[in-house]
Amino acid sequence: MEIRYITCICCPFGCQIEVAVGSGGIQSISGYTCNRGLNFAANEVNHPERMVTTTVRVIGGMQPQVSVKTRKGIPKSEVFRCMEELKSVEVHAPVRIGDLIRENICGTGIDVIATKDVQQINFQNFSD
Amino acid sequence: MYDAIIIGSGISGASLAYELAAYKLRIAVIEKGSDICSGTSRGNSATVHSGHDAAYGTQKALYNVMGNAMFDQLCSDLKVPFIRNGTILFAINEADMEEVRRLKHNADKNHVPGVEVLDRDGLLRIEHYFGPDVIGGLYAPTGGIVCPYTLVIALCEQAHRNHVDFFLNNKVMCIQKNATGFFVTTNKTVFQTRFLFNCAGTHADEINNMVSSNKITILPRKGEHILLDKKLAPYVRATISQTPVNLPSGGHTKGMGIMPSVDKTIILGCDAHDVTDKDDTATTAIGLDEITSYFEKNWRHLPISEKIPKFPHNRIINAFGGLRPHSTTDDFIIGESEDVAGFFNMAGIESPGLTAAPAIAKKIVQDAAEKYHFEKTDVFIPTRDHVKPFRDMNDEERRQAVMENKEYGDIVCRCEMVTKAEIKAAIHAPLGATNVNAVKMRTRAGMGRCQGGFCSPVVAKILAEELSIDLTEVTQSGEGSNIFFPKNGNQAKRNSQ
């Protein structure tokens, strides 16, 4: 049996969780202080997931980029593929927080959404 | 085809360009760096020496004193800040006092005005506090401070205004004499000139030795300085150092001083180490350590220690190095070459070089003008139009400035209060800034507490806009020092998109 030591990343506390893994799978989990931590630790052993945040190019906006995030954690192994896919994405202003940027990123079933508003440039507010 | 070419745009070249521009000559300045004032003139103690310590009988002593006297008029004409803050050398024992008396004697021989040997009470009448061990010292009231690169920029801009051409990124590769003068081949092109002036700083020996059989040797001697936050400005008035100073590095320095600057930052320094690379201005652990150790130990003697009792490590904002162009003759090498007519040296211009340069330039040009019958022009403009920096304006002037130009209301560098209007002006001025360091040198954007943390990306963006280049082409200090790279494998896009 193996003990895996996992730092929970769900909140700033960073609880140190011990997951005992045997031949039949997870035997026990201890050290968490909330359900999110429990679920995280259980997941982390067999199918670790990570939220991905990055930026995507905006066309015609007051800013050149909009910050985006995956709605939920995606499989850790897909993170770089997710980044690669988003490099090819461009969105047109205006963008609102929550707007869908990319559906089903890398086939994970998880969407990428905008986390910031970006207004459209119009020549009235392009005063500089 | 030029009448006169000046190699180097530091204080020597700039001073010569300014003096020569008063004559009907076609003049060009050739500079190897990507900006004017790329070398030693950018990194030094910013001191206008009184001349009390220049060895009597040397060119250094002669031109130091003459140059010092020129600074009021020169800086007034060029609108460059200059303050005669006075120099004090303090003594803590009898050996020091003996040196003080020797220096007074030397000062008298050099005709340095106003120098006094003072006892402790005398010193306290000038600076109201000194540490308890200080027993007296030397006071040289003509000592002053100036911003060296601001002076060089002003001289160059004014020379340019008076029709001097400037060629940057041109490094002299070889020089050949011809019937009428010289061919000067750089890495970019070939120039032709009647007269040639060597102001090449640490490389002045290489230039001289391309032309003359009287070989000279210039050794780069590094000096390092530490800068303290301008918050300490109220506590530092005169330039102060101790006599004598025995540094582990072996001396060759005027001493370890604490000096205010016209920009209010405090300068500490400097030490001296001979190096081999003539362009290596990097600071070193040993050098910086020497300075901090010296001041940790001797802080208590200084007037500032009354209000700031211990050396304030947390007030260090930056450090820099500079290379003194030390001639093995231990003196300036000035004037027309003995064996090559029309070739003039202004070499070995180490301390008190900054102070002496205006006087040396005047002398060289006077002699050349007389010998070669240069004709004075009647359209020379000695005075510079210069707009007061926003940070020095009062509120009413600021209000007016924004009303006339909205971009004065856009503060880019908060630490030094530099506006977008001024940054754009620095870019579009004659000999304008083409990179971030050049903007910094002209405006002080990036020289404050945060050292460009907030403003340098904004300055870079303004450069990109004004020069119509992509942000990825903007450099810190010329070719090879790009700051930004494309993201996501994007091709470089025009900034205006």
Place this chain on the structure above:
Amino acid sequence: MKTYDLIVIGGGPAGMAAAISARENGCEDVLILERGSSLGGILNQCIHNGFGLLTFHEELTGPEYAARYAEKICALNIDYQLNTTVIRIDREKKVTAINADKGLQILQSKTIILAMGCRERPRGALNIPGSRPAGIFSAGTAQRIINIDGYMPGHNVVILGSGDIGLIMARRMTLEGAKVKVVAELMPYSSGLKRNIVQCLDDFGIPLKFRTSVVKIHGDKRLTGVTLARMDDRNKPIPDTEEFYECDTLLLSVGLIPENELSDEAGIPLDPSTCGPVVNNDFETEAEGIFACGNVLHVHDLVDFVSQEAASAGKNAACYIRRNGLSNKERTVRLFGSDGVRYIVPQILNPDRKDEDLTVRFRVGEVYQNAFISVFFNDQCILRRKKPIVTPGEMELIKLRKEQINQFPDLKSITIKIEKG
């Protein structure tokens, strides 16, 4: 001249929360002055998630957290000016500000809340010897370049400093395609959150070297590498431990300094251990009617605490106006941190006016395990709390109940210490 009720300097999380709270507590004429081109402050470039768990019970990215407050600002019709730099304030609550549209403005207010945030310590302040090539950035500047401007600062990276900003940037550079070779940390511990070590370094196999710092910078025009060395406990390099790392980018995450230039120039006393203004339990500085909150007061780890502190300051500014500026400050209790406690906020308690509990926030100077946080009223220990671990990287909190305080009419000082177990 119009007199505002409140002028807030800074439209980041602290400024916005303070303005909202002031309005909700009765301040009518509130004006926020923000130097950036939008509200949100530093949160605009903190595009990673991890914000707001305490405040909103969900984990948001920086911009999303900022947007919650910006929405409220608009909903409450709170006035703000962007691209506006305050160049001076004074103790009479006069604010001099400048922007391109309105030019120079001199504004009068009944109260001011300082919410200017902080700046990063630069290389110059570290006295790292070497050349001055391009390619050296403070971590926050690099973050802005990537997340706002859309460019990369470089490709081969060394990071100095393992605080949260350094860790976050290790991940950000890696995700965006750069190679982060190492994170060097001067201390024997990281001041960053444990979870950031996992999700920013461990996830990408980026090594973290403790007791290590940069001792030399190489490169003429652009950085070509750095020399790292192990450091002793006096923070001096240990000979023969130098290691050269080839890189074109050095990110510095070596400390945040509250941005108190305006406060200092106005003569508002600062606490040298926080570098922020000395404040009382109302978050009022020693200049009457001028309050401070957020990173300008002391550097925070969690934006939720910034918002709480700011809400408190906003409410107190509103109270100050209602009281016509009269403060009963006859009784003053000084708060001190000692024996391991590096700083405490607030530094002053005016007990008579307060019928609330007192929240004291503090940081320790080193890592302590199984130690006690002990609170002394005058010389008497009134509270000892055992903590398995306290570190400089995590702000601590002690709540003192009003009953406890009222039991001590002769209270002159409150001291918080660390006592070893």
